[in-house]
Amino acid sequence: MRSLAALPLLVLLSAAAPGPPRLALPIACAPGSDCFLQNHVDRDPGPGARDFRCGGQTYEAHSGTDIRIPDHAARARGVDVLAAAPGRVVRLRDGEPDISVKDPAAPPVAGRECGNAVVIDHGGGWETQSCHLARGSIRVKVGQEVAASQPIARVGLSGNTEYPHLHLTVRQGTRTVDPFQPDGGAACAARAEGAGLWTPAAAADLAYRPGGAVLNIGFAGGPVDNAKIEAGSLPRPGRASPTLVAYVRAINLQRGDRPTLTLTGPGGAVLARGEGAALDRNKADWTLYAGKRAPPGGWPPGLYRADYAVLRNGQAVLSRRFDLRL
Template identity: 60%
Template structure:
């Protein structure tokens, strides 16, 4: 995107979800009432709302459509697990541990699949290896958990190992059929995919309970109807690829000053607003996007300006991002930088 003389307007972009792996498509989510099963802990060494978010839940729609367990759009066709997404590739390269969700025995694993976006490698390159590097843990009585898209060479266990809940077993990678670094966790009983957030049949916006999750894990994966994945300031216009790569150039008093936000799981009709204020509280730039034409798995906006003559005044610069749905704010984030 080119700079206007002084104003950089916002931009919204979305991506289509990738096709699913054979492991993820094995069988639809259970439609019968279940009792028992392992109590699952949160399977990633990250903090929801700070360093990671839930991108997708299990698809509960048995037909060609897609619905998550709350009858929402935080899923896609035939998705058979829970996707826990970290912020960007910089975080992935720094290393984020995948943790065993429950005690059990490692029954199967695979390593050696390259960490590269399927957009680069192509789907044919991961045919039969859609899970990428993965681990399956057997919890007994027909229950198992599968961990996909692990980093090549990061597996810390071998077949036959006993693991306790919370044991680091690998790191999040970019292997298999994925466009961004995340853990895909599938839960099965006797080969049938189970939605850990709500094993009961059907879906509903007011469903209660914690499913198979422990109380702490249930709080971590609590349903969000949209969330901010990335927010910050940079010295140049950004793209979705640049945000995904991470490590954007920091602004100084002599560079452009641009605020950016990447949000996930927005709804059709949502309106995104981003405003930037200077140290004196005056609005430097404000941008409101057109209403989204459909639900978006991810979207980004940015707003900023080139450096003023003589440079930016030293002090605190504050950006505020708001998503309005039906005229009401449903997501908001304020962040700042000091020049």
């Protein structure tokens, strides 16, 4: 039998045991504006893939939260990766090249899928791992104590990735934890509520967007494709441009969605319309164009407008309007 004198000490030790960390936004950007939540943890225990809301914003066996920046131009400008919570750096890796795995020159990434990375111990068996960091950008050392929201590196293109983004994995011991639904086991919940492990501010920033999100928009004076959008190398339009193309790249669209894009010229005349069949499956990203060749004498001066919408069951779940003045 324990002595009564020992009980107060036991109570104090129990009260001092660290709980799960509260996670701040782990990247220095404005979600929904200049960065976007692309993928969640896969909550499907079988061969399928479902996010914590039972949606399709994930893929098979995905183990973290992906926050994507718009393109390589943003990566070149530099976007800081931040410590999600106070802790101590326990592991890191640097030196992996920033190159898409789709590039024929990309080296093998087996065993280094995370690319350049920082692992932070938050106590109580909890840790976060930040992946795909830019080579040479890591600002911390093993053993260093860090504060929440302290810059630790920059977003890169290292490891197993096709586009620049931060992949954040949360673990307790050897168990991967979904920070949006940490106590949900392998299940998902269509009406999942609460902040999970996030601070209230971060939970608001990373709120679930069932309609997807617009990643890139713009006008170009020549042909458009995803590689040019990602590189930020599209020709700027002018009155002498041989063509005028409006483009939109959206993420996390669902099977059955019908994206549409209408380009109008000065006075509101419809110049071109992009519209296809309903999507045959969920799309991690989907680009739509609407363009036209220049009339004789070039493009008339005035306001050119693009209207984009994603229709789901006949209702617009995502829309954007953007203008160009020539």
